[in-house]
Amino acid sequence: MSTGAGSTLVVVPTYNEASGIETLLDQALAADPALDILVVDDGSPDGTGDLVSKRAELEPRLRLLSRPSKQGLGRAYVAGFRLGLSEGYSRFIEMDADLSHDPCDLPRLIDASTEAGLVIGSRYVKGGSVEGWSRGRHALSAAANTYARIMLGHHIKDSTAGFRCYRREVLEALDLDSISSEGYAFQVEMTFRTRQAGFSVKEIPIAFRERSTGASKMSRQIVLEGMLWVTKTGLLNLHRRFT
Numbered sequence: 001m002s003t004g005a006g007s008t009l010v011v012v013p014t015y016n017e018a019s020g021i022e023t024l025l026d027q028a029l030a031a032d033p034a035l036d037i038l039v040v041d042d043g044s045p046d047g048t049g050d051l052v053s054k055r056a057e058l059e060p061r062l063r064l065l066s067r068p069s070k071q072g073l074g075r076a077y078v079a080g081f082r083l084g085l086s087e088g089y090s091r092f093i094e095m096d097a098d099l100s101h102d103p104c105d106l107p108r109l110i111d112a113s114t115e116a117g118l119v120i121g122s123r124y125v126k127g128g129s130v131e132g133w134s135r136g137r138h139a140l141s142a143a144a145n146t147y148a149r150i151m152l153g154h155h156i157k158d159s160t161a162g163f164r165c166y167r168r169e170v171l172e173a174l175d176l177d178s179i180s181s182e183g184y185a186f187q188v189e190m191t192f193r194t195r196q197a198g199f200s201v202k203e204i205p206i207a208f209r210e211r212s213t214g215a216s217k218m219s220r221q222i223v224l225e226g227m228l229w230v231t232k233t234g235l236l237n238l239h240r241r242f243t
Helices: 020-029 048-058 074-085 104-113 135-152 168-173 183-196 222-241
Strands: 008-014 035-042 062-064 091-094 119-120 129-131 163-167 201-205 208-210
Touching: 008 020, 008 074, 020 035, 020 048, 020 104, 035 048, 035 074, 048 062, 048 119, 062 074, 074 168, 074 183, 091 104, 091 168, 104 119, 104 135, 104 163, 104 201, 119 183, 135 183, 135 222, 163 168, 183 201, 183 222
Parallel strands: 008 035, 008 091, 035 062, 119 201, 129 208
Antiparallel strands: 091 163, 119 163
């Protein structure tokens, strides 16, 4: 894998994504010859890690970080960030493994990162869209983002989005060891901390497509964790403001 100034690392957490991971890797590697990919697999019983490992033997821009058990999305990203920071990467992209995020948008995220510390591939700015969701899923996502804007006092329309690019200096400024959130809460917390650290956040429109293979990792626990984190953090900020 190439390292050094100007290089980009795409971090892809996986758990039981064997049905689509090879297609994602093909498309992502073709999208930009200057980026590398790190798959962080949590011991997938369906053989996802084995597929990636075999592909990595032939592809120098791909690596597998294998963990023995399912430890969660947030910890997977933090592990990937730490590895990339130690190896000199200057940009870090979060990307789902299920092709919900179009690899063709990778160069757009990288280009936009010249103007902001964090670039979010947003479903809810002008030009963004979501395909394949039920009305209930749309409503839940919209409500979560609206609640985060109100409680955390920002104007970001899609702080729960999982397709994003961080510049190196942002991750270096954050205390990654203290981040324990998972799922949507992880994305909202990282957005919040980026702003608190004084870095700019930019949203660019993307078309998000619901997965066509594999099983969704969404659960009530993930949604509840996100709502509780936003509520707690919002109330703490309000208390500090008036004390």
